[in-house]
Amino acid sequence: MIKLRRLFIQTKWEFLLNARNSEQLLLLVIIPIVILIVLTKTAIIGGESTPIATAFATVLTVSTVAAGFTSLAIATAFERRSETLVFLGTTSLTRLEVVLAKSFGSFLLAIFAGLFTLVAALVLGWSPTLGSLFVPIWIALGVFSISGFGYLIAGTLRAEAVLAIANAIFVFVLMFGGVIFTFGTGVTALLEFFPPLALKTVIDFSVSVPDIGYPHVIKAMLVLAAWGIVGHALASRFFKWR
């Protein structure tokens, strides 16, 4: 049985612990803002500067992947190694509450990072749209789509291996996920079936004047939901608490 007050206390604790971590600041705030500036003010990527709305969507996607997968996986793996997870088992929290609090904490981290990015985007000339109000929902869906896989590697591999793999996947997503760099039609069609580009699609739909069709957005939402279900099912099957 989930007790909401307990869940709130645990989520707050998780969020504050992570938000105070300087590595998180680099991963969630500094890197995304640097990417935002590079995309909008230079022609390094793709031979021309990216429109601010698209760049904003790109950076929100990057910080969501950082919070919902990389940061979550590394933090959980090291908590498993320090037996913090077993310690939580001795408290009044249920296992479901522990997992939900971690996911909600990651969502709040992504929103927290998004606020910095929002300020940067406004400074760089982005004009808010009504659809932007839906962005927190897309970030939540994005966290859901990838956090299961974060739990999966955190709960099955050694902490050092998780550190290496989670960072490697993050860099791989930046380079080849179709979020920052664009690829040919065939490759892009394939990447649309993976969470990073699907997430960018739905966020882009909300923060820019949409030239993306609804079927495309609905497909992206279904892709995110499907990855979330598969990831969490695998995690609940294979996750080891110690």
Next chain:
Amino acid sequence: MPVNPDPAADQMWAISCENLSLTYPSGAGISGIDLNFGPGTTAIVGNNGAGKSTLLEAIAGLRTPTSGQIEIFGETPGMWRSRGVHQVGVALQDGRPYPGAKPQALLKYLNQLYGCVQRRSGYPTVEFLIEAFSLTTNTAIKNLSGGELQRLKCAAALVAGAPILILDEPTAGLDPQGRRDLYNVLAQVVPEKSTVLVSTHILEDLEQINSRVIALTSGCVAYDSQVSSATTAFYLTFVSRSNIELSGLRKALAEDVVISEKINGSYSITSELPIDAAFITTVMNFCAQIGAEVSQINVRERGGVLADIENLLLEGGAQ
């Protein structure tokens, strides 16, 4: 810490383990544990790998038994958790929880968390625990010494305000003075009528704990003193192949005695009054009436318990 009382046979036990077994893939673990615990302190002793942590973690609900069952105040761990109460405060031997946090922040957060469940009255406050355990407030948990970490874990277990307290090797890695200090603080801060289980492999600790003593060897109960190590007591032990109905024997003796369950074929009767010839005759007559053949009758005074356990653990270690 509270001294072990003599629980009546029909009372609701704080902890009841029935034919409890928990086997790891490697084969080690615990096997066929039948133990009951009422209010008071019990020390679980045994060599490394004897099953102390496994038993305590099973009672705490952290490990699922392979067979048998555990009840906490008559309920399985799942039942009391689903009722929204917290019955067991636990300090685990291993681990360094939330290494990036500070002790005071951890205790305050736990205090908020346990504020969502029913706590017994008189539970210690965070400020009291910080002062009692001399916890530093500005050092991250990852930088605490071994002694500071053990004290923090004990404080974290106590802030739960639960009627049962499990301390798994709380003095591991501490020097003799550190061990004495920790037990002195625990003696002051553990509320009355708590059921406390403390595991240790350091026999000198038993003099500090003043408790009932249970020795585990190879995952089985090899010894159960039944009474506090500071209580003057007399023991009558005998071997019987037949199973004896303990409640009948207890009635026949009509004295304030504790009769152990059969351990390795042997029964043990503990009395705080001297065991005389009439007492022994009553036991023999009762056994004769029910057709139980008795052998290896032995009577001794309190004082041999620690020596017995030491011999037992040395034998276990030599095997």
